Each structure stands twice: as structure tokens, then as C-alpha cells.
Amino acid sequence: MSTTPSTLGCAILGLLARRPSTGYELARRLDRPVGWFWTARHSQIYPELARLAEAGLVRYVESDGRGPLRNKRYRISAAGTRVLRAWVVAPHEPQPVRDLETLRLWSLWTVAPAEAITVVERARASHAGVLAAYEAELADVLGDPDCRDPGHPLFASRLTLEGGVRTREAAVAWCDWMLAELDERAESPVRGKAGGPRVG
Amino acid sequence: MSTTPSTLGCAILGLLARRPSTGYELARRLDRPVGWFWTARHSQIYPELARLAEAGLVRYVESDGRGPLRNKRYRISAAGTRVLRAWVVAPHEPQPVRDLETLRLWSLWTVAPAEAITVVERARASHAGVLAAYEAELADVLGDPDCRDPGHPLFASRLTLEGGVRTREAAVAWCDWMLAELDERAESPVRGKAGGPRVG
């Protein structure tokens, strides 16, 4: 009957399963902490909420708004919860990776070593910044004993944040490794295929 | 004068900087190994090649094709190389992450522990598969001494593949950690405030 909603629809259902919100609040929640994994603008959220409501997956109560339009506070319905659960457990094709940073590094051989080092240093700083944010968020979550309960939202928050910390730690270590490689080559550059000091 | 091309345009320039190709070949190369970080269909590639040619960033020679249309073999121009280098070293905004798998895990608290374990096991298998492919590819690259030369394409291939290996290793370890957490909780479940992993 009801077709499975879009990924954004499922993201919104996941947000509303944790607590009811207005469209505006959803837009803000799709920054931090969910926004670490998925983002959307309000211009995308309002139409999607209308679709979800029409499909019976969410309900809303209206109230007088401060602006010219009425406020709508949405909550997930029983049918919405069923759809969300089905989406979580359904097998999914592994999505193709779109990693702009790695794509740039893939052409790093075209630039001078000094510039290459700058590029990698910037990447490292970016990863380190996100890592710090993840760690702070995770520390918050760990302070609440509910994060040990597999049926509590904070349990899932803990899982995803732990993943974020681990992958960003790996990324920072990778950048450090690249910088070591670049330093080494910059000090004793390899000249062409035919000669030069070859290492390792 | 010439506006910076789209990300896809820069991806294509990066491919052509390594070696000349036809549009068809580019479509295949955007599977493996570049396709690990960026993908595109031929329906997107052909128009983009036309735009790059018009901007003078690539050139092509035509020849008789086997089908009804003429073959075009593209190579990067001097201007294209300059644009590519500038794109590699330019500072870029960190792109928002769109991670469908983590988004799903973020709602993992809504499903029964047994189902949650299945979800994580599937994720682990997926990461492990990609990891194996990266490792095989990296072993290939390491067999060529050119991969130590910072000015050689294989050097950049080595950097990116090393990053892929490291992040996927971290992802597999993360999944194992999650499975341990889920097993632990499944054996001695925490009873929430309302009792059990029940979702309203």
C-alpha cells in the first residue's frame, strides 16, 4: 500500500521517534547530533512532512504561530513506527562512496610536495576538529545510564558516536602517516624511474 | 575567465591527467579504483566532457567508431592541468557527511536486540568485503616501485588506498565492538523505566 518513504522521510521518522518536533526544530536537529550523519534544509523538510502526514506515518497538532502561519507539532504514528523499524532492519545495497577529500588526494601527485603537505595538514585539522566534537558529544551521552539500555535512544546515539570517534581517529592517524611519507620523500626525493635513492 | 568546473569535471580531469581515455573508458574507470571514492554514469560523463572541451580544459581526437557515432579520445590540456592543480590545493569547506548506514544505526534502539545484531552483522560483512578489495588493490600498487615517487600517480593511489584500508579496518572493529555490546545487553538486559526494550 504505502510506499516506503525516501531516506529523508526515514531520517525524519527517526527524529520524531525520539521526540515530537516542529518542522523548524527538525531542521535544527538535523545539524547536531544527527546532522553528523545526515543533513537537510527546512525547504526540504516541510514538503516531506506533508508527504509523511498524507501517508499517515506522522500526525500533527496545530496551534497559533508567532508568524503569519500556524505552528504544527509533529509526532510519529504507530504506522510510522512500523515503517521505521522495517527500514532499519531491511537489507540495503551498500551505497557508493562519495568522498571529495579522497578524490582530491587521488590527484595529489600532480602538485609539488610542499603544497601536498599543506593539503594533508588541512585535512588532518578538519578530521581532528570533528573528532573533538564527537568525543564531547559521546562524553555527554556516557554520563546518562540510559545509554546502556538497548531500547533507549541514547544507546543508539552511543553506538553511532563511538563509530564516529573510531573512524575519525583512523583518519587522523592516516593523515599523520601521509605527512610522514611526504616528509621522507621531500627530504630524499626519488628521481624518475631509472635511479635515485629508493627507500623501503 | 573560466569558472572552476564541477566536482565531476575535476574528477574527470584527474582521470585524464593519469592517461587519455574515451568517455566510455572514463565510465569504466569510475568504477574501480577511482570509483571507490567517486562514481558517475556515462550519461553524466558525456555532457561534462563536452563542457570541459568547450572550456579548453581537455582536447580530443576523433576516429571512426564501431557504432553509428564517432569515437572521441580525450586528453587533458595544459590549462586543464593548471585547473586540476589549483583545485587540489585550494581550501575546501568540509562537506557534510551523508552516511546512510550510520543513519540507520541511529534508530537501532527501536528494534529488538536479535534484529539489531543481524543489522550490525550485515554492516560488518559489507565493510569487510570492501576492506579485502582495498587490500588487494593496495598490494598491487605496492608491487610497483613507482608508488614511492611523490610525482607519480601510483603514489597518490597508494595514499588513498591506505586511507581506505585504515578506515574500513576501523569500521570492522567498530562493528565487532557493537556486536559485543549487543550480546552483553541481550544476555543481561537492562530493564528500562517502563520495562524492557519496548517502544511506544
Place this chain on the structure above:
DNA sequence: TCTTCCATGTAACGCGTTACATGATTTT
């Protein structure tokens, strides 16, 4: 003979971003 590969394009559609539009309340 049928399928796959080589090879190049166009068209329709969906998702996502930026910009447009409105207007009250709170903070600086």
C-alpha cells in the same frame, strides 16, 4: 542465435541547495 561488450548520446525524473517571501518576538 542470443548475449555481451564497445561506444555515444538524450530525456525524464527525483533529491538537494540556494534564494525568495512573510512577519512576530527577543536580544543586542
Place this chain on the structure above:
DNA sequence: AAAATCATGTAACGCGTTACATGGAAGA
């Protein structure tokens, strides 16, 4: 007085996917 925040929508545009369209050569 000006800016930011709260709050909800629409419109235009770009990127990406799927499907449409064509047709020769090679292999099963």
C-alpha cells in the same frame, strides 16, 4: 534601531540516476 531567532512555506536551479535510443563486433 538593528539584528538574530522563531516559524512556515514556495520557486528556480543543479547534480545524479534511470531509462530511452542506436548499432557494429565478438563470443557463447
